Amino acid sequence: MTISDADQAWLSAVVANHGRHATRLLQILRDVQDHFRHIPRPVMQLLAEQLGVPLAQVQGVTEFYSFLSTQPQGRYHLQLSDSISDHMLGSRALGTYLCDKLGVADGETRADGRVSFAYTSCSGLCDQGPAGLVNGWWLPKLDRSRIDRISALVEADVPLSQWPQDLFSARDNVRRPGLLLSNPVASGSALKWSLMRGLASTLDEVDKSGLRGRGGAGFQTSWKWRFCFEGPEETAVCPVEKGERMERYVVCNADEGEPGTFKDRVLLNSHAHQVFEGMTLCAGIVGAKQGFLYLRGEYLALRAKLEAVLAERRRLNLLGVGILGREGFDFDIEIHMGAGAYICGEESALIESLEGKRGTPRNRPPYPVTHGYLGRPTVVNNVETFVAAAAIALKGGVWFASHGTEKSKGSKILSICGDCARPGIYEYDFGVSIAQILKDCGAANTFGVQVGGPSGVFIGEQEFERRLGFEDLATGGSFMIFDKTRDVLEIVRNFTHFFAHESCGFCTPCRVGTSLLRNAMDKLCAGHGAAGDLVEIGNLGQFVRAASHCGLGQTAANPLLATLERFPELYQSRLKSISFEPGFDLDGELSTARRMTGRDDAHAHLEQESV
Amino acid sequence: MNIRNTITIDGTPVPFQDGDTIMDAATRAGIYIPHLCHNPEFKPHGSCKLCTVNVNGRNCSACTFPAADGQQVLNSTEELNATRRTITQMLFVEGNHFCPSCEKSGNCQLQGVAYFLNMLDPHFPLFYPERETDSSHPDILLDRDRCILCELCVRASREIDGKNVFGLSGRGIHTHLVVNADSGLLKDTDLTPADKAAQVCPVGAIIVKRHGFESPIGARQFDQQNVSEWSLSWEPAAMGDEHG
Amino acid sequence: MAEKIKVATTSLAGCFGCHMSFLDIDERILELAQVAEFDRSPLTDIKHCSAAVDIGLVEGGLCNAENVHTLREFRKSCKILVAVGACAINGGIPALRNRVPLEECLAESYLHGVGVENPQIPSDPELPLLLNKVRPIHEVVKVDYFLPGCPPSADVFWKFLTDLTSGHEPSLPYPLVHYD
Known part of the structure; x- marks a missing residue:
């Protein structure tokens, strides 16, 4: 295709709006995708010229992110979440219904170019699934009648802006507010109090609170902030008070991609001021002038609201130059959108993505806290961590530390979905038992819980007295419940597909290993597993865990290994009695030859297993 | 040349220089650690993972992991070669x-x-x-x-x-x-x-x-x-x- | 003297090069004959394996249905099954066709290729049907040992068989490991 003069002018304006910075490449590509419904090759060439980067880099970034496409998508691009919780609510059958209804195939664009369809990783609406997206906008609570309405709107070519709002509206579903959700911080109050008290003392309060990162890994927040302001320079100087220093950055990780997690969605929807307040505090303490909110592509619907909150904070002098009248306290926040890549939740991959590159995790050390965005000291924290930090700045470290357990202070906000009466947001002090949580959300006949999402751990009934906390069950917040009607192997199979799809491809063990695990689970679930396969899959899982470069690969086999250890009988019951069976459809391998020769005699077929 | 410190690789003391990775120190000492994406003429990459060694009980890529005083590195073991x-x-x-x-x-x-x-x-x-x-x-x-x-x-x-x-x-x-x-x-x-x-x-x-x-x-x-x-x-x- | 070890051999989608290389053990074959005898093999022209073969040497990968049947007979009859050579191990040269869809392979050979007269795809039931892709044998049966090489050298065969017949766990020292 050739690019019209009007489109070239449009593109030049977009590039100019983004300041011609190569770091904005991914953001620009998102705009291009919206405009052309794909990334045309000639546009890649123009972008390469205008941003001064190699064409191969533009292509490399384009083909890394799931939400960017080199083939034209429909004017209406429909996606259905492939999270296990959506599966359990019938998403696959619904997808088939939708495809039939619209005459479109999975992964394809209809011939008239109007509509395309694809499955996508968890869209962050597991409490109101089956959920989907249309051109990136949420479609919660899908059922056949909604699909009928959507199909009619598509066929009538009604612009998205004129679709009934009820199709898009997602609910917060806060079921149990706790320490943080019951004590929201009024805009600016934590900052004012901190400036009065002194930022150094505020850092001491964060230290006293014992707050640890809420993304799951649990690094002590005050240490991270201290390392960042100390930075690679020789001397530690609290910045607002003094001198010229290397640029620093504060990044909020809102790439909430772990299937089953949606608490950041709610925090950003209803507590955005507090998120930004926490970031601004951090900036004051470490001496950062620039902050970023890295928002996952699936949360496009939140963007306008967040921009409005940022604008309001600028008006209130809670962002910008001389925040709250304090000379030298300059800080602002930009929103960067992701584009469908779970790996960007890993902090160094997120930073690469912020720089407009492919989201592959960096080698560590050095860590982002000393060599992060553009090689500068960078704090990357989870949304919930900033929310907690703002509350701590206002109410003090002791207030926070008086909740929770010895090693896990404060509370944890959980995203609960799956087999329970009341899915949604639950906040508990650390130390709460799994049994208590199950009771509160109305779970019955529970077989097991995936704590922390696919990268976490699967626990069974015997372990429901275990407790949330870094001492026992650490979690980023995902809490997926499965009752006794569910097939554990299908759950694990769903997770292995997820990891194989999301592996970035940088290191060998994860790139190849996650695909091998996926294929092995497909074989088991299709009923073709033999005794040798169990040993093999266990060994492979251990290998991928031990040999992979980053957390994605190191945790990709968790669901498999956890369930294999706890429920070996479930796996064994699926095996054939023979010791070996091919991992592919042997008779199917003859299908082409049968068709072309017109044969269907006995010799034209093969048994799957040797008799 | 400023040789300050020493690591051990499979029990053998190996000196290292400032800024050395484990791979650098090993190569200089004539110890081979299998590798493919690493080439000493280039900045280390760390993707193939063939140079996985065990440093004080943890698996690391030798080509990117900085050498530090007193590290005990396992390289030529049955398990790592597997x-x-x-x-x-x-x-x-x-x-x-x-x-x-x-x-x-x-x-x-x-x-x-x-x-x-x-x-x-x-x-x-x-x-x-x-x-x-x-x-x-x-x-x-x-x-x-x-x-x-x-x-x-x-x-x-x-x-x-x-x-x-x-x-x-x-x-x-x-x-x-x-x-x-x-x-x-x-x-x-x-x-x-x-x-x-x-x-x-x-x-x-x-x-x-x-x-x-x-x-x-x-x-x-x-x-x-x-x-x-x-x-x-x-x-x-x-x-x-x-x-x- | 103890009963002789039974050895069977076959070539599936291979070129018989591995068999030729095996014969390159030259006069050592007399030594081997002291302890082993050949069962099913192109060398003996015995068509099927007897009930209890000790060692089955399989050259070549799987390109058609007959290869699968032969391989399964070997697996059933042989205590120890050995993948011999590059083709048995990873499909080898015949697997170069895997990048071309089978449909195109057959059409080019029998329908549209240069010099084709009376175009038709052979469909006699006597002819084995081709698999969509050429596969190594370890994807269809359990394989106990692998002898890489194209072909494995005579010394590889010799080292492997003498290890086995003398009761050692077979191993190949560095100079004997080659993929070409």
Whole structure:
């Protein structure tokens, strides 16, 4: 295709709006995708010229992110979440219904170019699934009648802006507010109090609170902030008070991609001021002038609201130059959108993505806290961590530390979905038992819980007295419940597909290993597993865990290994009695030859297993 | 030279210099750690994971992990070599590696490492991926079937040749090498056989045409010496002029 | 003297090069004959394996249905099954066709290729049907040992068989490991 003069002018304006910075490449590509419904090759060439980067880099970034496409998508691009919780609510059958209804195939664009369809990783609406997206906008609570309405709107070519709002509206579903959700911080109050008290003392309060990162890994927040302001320079100087220093950055990780997690969605929807307040505090303490909110592509619907909150904070002098009248306290926040890549939740991959590159995790050390965005000291924290930090700045470290357990202070906000009466947001002090949580959300006949999402751990009934906390069950917040009607192997199979799809491809063990695990689970679930396969899959899982470069690969086999250890009988019951069976459809391998020769005699077929 | 400190590798004390990785210290001391994406002329990459060693109980990539005083490094153990063998098998099954028909056979580092690790079989089911071959360039062939995604050509073209001829695209198992030209073809780049990028490929993915099978079987690189002897024959000297 | 070890051999989608290389053990075959005898093999022209074969040497990968049947007979009859050579191990040269869809392979050979007269795809039931892709044998049966090489040298065969017949766990030292 050739690019019209009007489109070239449009593109030049977009590039100019983004300041011609190569770091904005991914953001620009998102705009291009919206405009052309794909990334045309000639546009890649123009972008390469205008941003001064190699064409191969533009292509490399384009083909890394799931939400960017080199083939034209429909004017209406429909996606259905492939999270296990959506599966359990019938998403696959619904997808088939939708495809039939619209005459479109999975992964394809209809011939008239109007509509395309694809499955996508968890869209962050597991409490109101089956959920989907249309051109990136949420479609919660899908059922056949909604699909009928959507199909009619598509066929009538009604612009998205004129679709009934009820199709898009997602609910917060806060079921149990706790320490943080019951004590929201009024805009600016934590900052004012901190400036009065002194930022150094505020850092001491964060230290006293014992707050640890809420993304799951649990690094002590005050240490991270201290390392960042100390930075690679020789001397530690609290910045607002003094001198010229290397640029620093504060990044909020809102790439909430772990299937089953949606608490950041709610925090950003209803507590955005507090998120930004926490970031601004951090900036004051470490001496950062620039902050970023890295928002996952699936949360496009939140963007306008967040921009409005940022604008309001600028008006209130809670962002910008001389925040709250304090000379030298300059800080602002930009929103960067992701584009469908779970790996960007890993902090160094997120930073690469912020720089407009492919989201592959960096080698560590050095860590982002000393060599992060553009090689500068960078704090990357989870949304919930900033929310907690703002509350701590206002109410003090002791207030926070008086909740929770010895090693896990404060509370944890959980995203609960799956087999329970009341899915949604639950906040508990650390130390709460799994049994208590199950009771509160109305779970019955529970077989097991995936704590922390696919990268976490699967626990069974015997372990429901275990407790949330870094001492026992650490979690980023995902809490997926499965009752006794569910097939554990299908759950694990769903997770292995997820990891194989999301592996970035940088290191060998994860790139190849996650695909091998996926294929092995497909074989088991299709009923073709033999005794040798169990040993093999266990060994492979251990290998991928031990040999992979980053957390994605190191945790990709968790669901498999956890369930294999706890429920070996479930796996064994699926095996054939023979010791070996091919991992592919042997008779199917003859299908082409049968068709072309017109044969269907006995010799034209093969048994799957040797008799 | 400022030799300050010492690590041990498999119990042997090994001195290291400021800024050394474990790989640097080992190479300088004449200890071979298997590797493919690492080449001392370039900034370490850390992607192939073949150089996985155990440092104070934790697995790390020797090529990127900084040496620090008192580290106890395990390298040549049965367990680590088993891990490395599995990684090598994965590299073989994800691509299309048919050694008997490959010009690089005998001089191929993937093969050399596999021999060193006594890899006798691919163990896993083969992927037989469909990948494009680019034979458009008059002097250079790009056979993606053999590519192991080490990015040495990407780094060489960017850092040494100053041409940016190559890049990686795609994600996960679909990651692949792309050529920086409108057509996506090598003939439309300024790559020449003299470029480092045309010479650095450890496997047979990028080869200079009309030089295949020049050495008879028995006289090729890894017929003469094993990959550890070969590596140590030139890498310690090459560490001096790092371009990264 | 103890009963002789039974050895069976076959070539599936291979070129018989591995068999030729095996015969390159030259006069050592007399030594081997002291302890082993050949069962089913192109060397003996015995068509099927007897009930209890000790060692089955399989050259070549799987390109058609008959290869699968032969391989399964070997697996059933042989205590120890050995993948011999590049083709048995990873499909080898025949697997180069895997990048071309089978449909195109057959059409080119029998319908549209240069010099084709009376175009038709052979469909006699006597002819084994081709598999979509050529596969290594370890994807269809359990394989106990692998002897890489194209072909494995006579010394590889010799080392492997003498290890086995003398009761050692077979191993190949560095100079004997080659993929070409």
